[in-house]
Amino acid sequence: MPDCVFCRIAARQSPAEVEYEDDETLAFRDIYPKAPIHLLIIPKRHIPSVMALDEADAALVGRLILTARRIGEMKGVAERGYRLTFHCGPEGGQIVYHLHLHFLAGRREEKVGRR
Numbered sequence: 001m002p003d004c005v006f007c008r009i010a011a012r013q014s015p016a017e018v019e020y021e022d023d024e025t026l027a028f029r030d031i032y033p034k035a036p037i038h039l040l041i042i043p044k045r046h047i048p049s050v051m052a053l054d055e056a057d058a059a060l061v062g063r064l065i066l067t068a069r070r071i072g073e074m075k076g077v078a079e080r081g082y083r084l085t086f087h088c089g090p091e092g093g094q095i096v097y098h099l100h101l102h103f104l105a106g107r108r109e110e111k112v113g114r115r
Helices: 005-010 055-074
Strands: 018-021 025-029 037-043 083-086 101-105
Touching: 005 025, 005 037, 018 037, 018 055, 025 055, 037 055, 055 101
Parallel strands: none
Antiparallel strands: 018 025, 025 037, 037 101, 083 101
C-alpha cells in the first residue's frame, strides 16, 4: 500500500528507528512514546486492522506476540514486565490503519481505584 506509512517503513522508504526485524515482522520506536520503551511491532504484509484478520492470519498474529517476547528479553524487561496492546478502529484508538502491536515497558502503571 503506497499510501500506508507503516508499509513505507517496512520497505525502508520512510525513516524509523528499527529495533528488530525478521522475515515477517518489523519493530520500531513509536514517534510519540507513552512509556520509556514504546515500540510498534508490525507485520511486513499490509493488514489494515484486527478486524481484517482471518483464520489464515493466526500464525502471523502469534508471530507478532512472540516477537514482543523476544524484544522483552533483548531489552532486559522480560522479568519486570511490559504491556502489549492492539488498537482496533477509531473508537479503539487506531490511528494508522496497518495492524500493529504496541510494546510498552519501563514504567510501572498505577492501578487507580484498586487495592
